[in-house]
Amino acid sequence: MIDMRYFEHLTDLLKKAIKEVNCAEDVEQLRIKYLGRKGLLSKASSTFRLLEDPDHRRYFGRGFAEFKKFATSAIEELQEKYQKEQHIVKVDLTLPGRKVFSGGLHPLTLIMDEIIDIFRGMGFVVETGPEAETIYYNFDALNTPHWHPARDLTDTFYLDLPGEEPMSYVLRTETSPVQIRTMERQKPPIRIIVPGRTYRKDKPDASHSPCFMQVEGLYVDKGVTFADLKGTVLAFYRAIFGADIDTRFRPHFFPFTEPSAEVDVTCVFCRGEGCRVCKKTGWMEMGGSGMVDPNVLEGVGIDPEIYSGWAFGLGIERIAMLKYGVDDIRLFYENDLRFLEQF
Ligand code: DAH
Numbered sequence: 646m647i648d649m650r651y652f653e654h655l656t657d658l659l660k661k662a663i664k665e666v667n668c669a670e671d672v673e674q675l676r677i678k679y680l681g682r683k684g685l686l687s688k689a690s691s692t693f694r695l696l697e698d699p700d701h702r703r704y705f706g707r708g709f710a711e712f713k714k715f716a717t718s719a720i721e722e723l724q725e726k727y728q729k730e731q732h733i734v735k736v737d738l739t740l741p742g743r744k745v746f747s748g749g750l751h752p753l754t755l756i757m758d759e760i761i762d763i764f765r766g767m768g769f770v771v772e773t774g775p776e777a778e779t780i781y782y783n784f785d786a787l788n789t790p791h792w793h794p795a796r797d798l799t800d801t802f803y804l805d806l807p808g809e810e811p812m813s814y815v816l817r818t819e820t821s822p823v824q825i826r827t828m829e830r831q832k833p834p835i836r837i838i839v840p841g842r843t844y845r846k847d848k849p850d851a852s853h854s855p856c857f858m859q860v861e862g863l864y865v866d867k868g869v870t871f872a873d874l875k876g877t878v879l880a881f882y883r884a885i886f887g888a889d890i891d892t893r894f895r896p897h898f899f900p901f902t903e904p905s906a907e908v909d910v911t912c913v914f915c916r917g918e919g920c921r922v923c924k925k926t927g928w929m930e931m932g933g934s935g936m937v938d939p940n941v942l943e944g945v946g947i948d949p950e951i952y953s954g955w956a957f958g959l960g961i962e963r964i965a966m967l968k969y970g971v972d973d974i975r976l977f978y979e980n981d982l983r984f985l986e987q988f
């Protein structure tokens with residue numbers, strides 16, 4: 646026999662229980678006991694299904710609905726009341742904070758951006774070219790003789806590309822081929838810099854990496870002189886290393902410039918006094934430069950009787966190493982976060 650006052654009992658029980666509630670956890674226990682999937686209400690609804698007498702069903706149904714309404718709203722009310730407390734309880738103020746990792750720019754990107762800024766200020770525009778370059782642009786058009794050691798298989802990465810003649814491409818060994826690509830497209834005045842990756846078969850050590858970066862400079866116009874080259878390069882190094890820096894041009898040979906010179910700057914560590922790093926000379930080697938060879942100008946259809954130009958190619962890692970005090974070039978390519986995070 647079913648006790649028709651079942652829901653009255655339940656209501657009394659719940660009212661008592663509510664008085665004893667102290668915290669969010671108590672509320673949750675009540676919710677499970679009365680409204681949960683296996684709770685008292687759920688059990689009562691299984692009982693309802695067993696009733697056959699329509700009067701019983703009506704009476705029980707009304708009691709069920711009333712109690713459900715009462716229990717649901719009472720428990721919701723309690724949940725709201727203890728919600729605040731629940732938040733406080735769950736926050737453990739003694740936990741150490743979580744470290745937030747923020748991304749950053751690679752040191753070579755940082756130095757490259759700075760270099761680009763300086764040259765932009767002097768009226769240069771940025772040009773780019775392919776890293777997989779043809780033999781023509783990488784060597785021939787740059788006046789590089791066939792016997793030149795740079796063409797050697799042991800120095801240069803040759804590529805066999807599908808659909809191309811074997812060994813007709815290389816990973817560019819310098820950014821200089823972009824000089825040719827630009828002069829083919831554009832009439833003077835030309836004033837460009839070319840930042841980019843270059844590749845050589847060098848065994849990695851503290852100062853060599855098979856992949857490294859250069860910035861190329863090229864200025865072609867009427868009446869361009871070696872003095873312009875010296876002034877521009879000096880202004881650049883002073884902007885990057887400080888106003889007390891000087892430059893020195895030593896005669897050298899490059900196939901695509903005549904005359905050619907290597908560029909030295911005042912040692913940034915001893916400021917020219919002579920130290921261990923500069924081997925007591927007070928100078929550091931930074932790259933190559935020169936007046937664009939008339940052969941190169943003719944090759945791209947620029948008349949060397951009317952126009953002249955200069956060019957340079959500087960190592961980016963060298964500048965970054967001196968500027969940031971890094972003593973091993975490989976660090977730039979190993980992607981060790983402990984190193985990268987310092988910039
Ligand atoms: N391409 C040369 C190298 O990688 C550097 C260089 C020398 C670039 C003289 C130039 C230049 O533009 O005029 O060793």
